[in-house]
Amino acid sequence: MFKLLGGLSVYFKYQPVKTDNAVFRLHNVFTTVLLLTCSVIITATQYVGQPIQCIVGGGLPANVVNTFCWITSTFTMPDAFAREAGKEVAHPGVMNEYDSSQEKKYYTYYQWVCFVLFFQAIMCYTPKYLWDAFEGGLLRTIVMGLNIGVCHAEEKEKKKEVIINYLIRHERTHKLYALRYWGCELLCLINIVLQLWMMDAFFNGEFFSYGTRVLGYSEVPQEERYDPMIYVFPRVTKCTFHKYGASGTIQTHDSLCILPLNIVNEKTYIFLWFWYIILAIILVLLVIYRLIIIFVPTVRPRLLHARARTIAMEAAVLVSQRTDVGDWWLLYMLARNMDPLIYRELISELIKRMGEKSGARA
Structure with a gap:
C-alpha cells in the first residue's frame, strides 16, 4: 500500500x-x-x-x-x-x-x-x-x-537594492x-x-x-x-x-x-x-x-502590519497609501517570504525612495 x-x-x-x-x-x-x-x-x-x-x-x-x-x-x-x-x-x-x-x-x-x-x-x-503558469516564478526571482x-551584509544590500529598483521601476x-x-x-x-x-x-x-x-x-x-x-x-x-x-x-x-x-x-x-x-x-x-481587500483600502495597512510585525504601523500606512492593490499584494507576499528584519529594512528604504520620487515629480 x-x-x-x-x-x-x-x-x-x-x-x-x-x-x-x-x-x-x-x-x-x-x-x-x-x-x-x-x-x-x-x-x-x-x-x-x-x-x-x-x-x-x-x-x-x-x-x-x-x-x-x-x-x-x-x-x-x-x-x-x-x-x-x-x-x-x-x-x-x-x-x-x-x-x-x-x-x-x-x-x-x-x-x-x-x-x-x-x-x-x-x-x-x-x-x-493555472496560477503557476501565470505567476511564472516572479516571487521567487524577487525574493x-x-x-x-x-x-x-554586502550581498544583502545588493539584493535589497535590486528589489527596490524593481519595485520603483515597475510601480x-x-x-x-x-x-x-x-x-x-x-x-x-x-x-x-x-x-x-x-x-x-x-x-x-x-x-x-x-x-x-x-x-x-x-x-x-x-x-x-x-x-x-x-x-x-x-x-x-x-x-x-x-x-x-x-x-x-x-x-x-x-x-x-x-x-x-x-x-x-x-x-x-x-x-x-x-x-x-x-x-x-x-x-x-x-x-x-x-x-x-479590493474595495476597502483602509484595511490593507492593518493586514500588512499583521503579516510583518517588525514594521511600524505608520510605515505600513505610508506604503499602502503609495501603492495600488497589485503592488500592495506583492509587498504582502514578500512579507510572507522574506526574513522579517530584512523586510523591515526593505520597507524603510522603499518608503524613502518613494518619497524622493514623489518630491522629484512635484
Missing part, C-alpha cells in the same frame, strides 16, 4: 517560497491528493476484494454472470429498505418485484467511481496549474534567497498579477460548487442530502430506520440474466450480487461530503475577504 501511494508525497514537497495561501493549498494540494488516494484504493481491488460477486444457479458460469452484472447494472427495490432484513426481506433493498409498490432503483455508477474521482482530482489541481536571514504594474491569483481562488470556489452538483447528478440526486441523512440516522425511530449509506451504496443487489434454454426459450435467472466495493465507496463519499461542504464555506469566506 505504501508503494502504491508513496508517489503522491511529491505534492507535499516543501516550498521555500510560497506564492499562495493555506486555503488555496487545501483545495489544490490536499484535496487533489485525497481524491487520487481514493481513486487508487478503489482501483486496487487486491486491497478491497473483488468488485462484485453474484450467487448464480442453473449451471451458469459464475464469472460470466459477475462480468455481465458488473458491466450492465444491478438494482434494488426502494421500499424494501424500510422492511426488516431476515424476516420481511432477505437483505436491505432486496425483495421480490411483485411484492414491491415502487419501481426498481438501478445502480450504474460503481463502474465509474475511480474515473470520476480521478477527473475530480484534475479539476482540483487546475487552479494551481532572491532573502527568506533566509543569514547572509553577508503600478502588478494589478493583473494580484487579480489573476484572486481569480484562481474564485475558480477554486466555482470548482467545489460545480463538483458538488456533478456528484449529486452522478448519484441520481442522492448526494446533496447524503451527509444530513447520515447525521440524522440515529434520531429516526427504530421501526422506521434504514441506513442511508446502504440506500445510496447497497451492499447486496439483484441482477437479472437472460439466456436461451435447450429448446430455444428464454430463461430468466435472478441473482443476488454482493458489492464489497461499496463498503469503501460509502466511507469515501461521506468524508468527501463533509470535506466539500467545509471547503466551500471556507472558500466563500476567502472570496469575501479578497473583496474587502
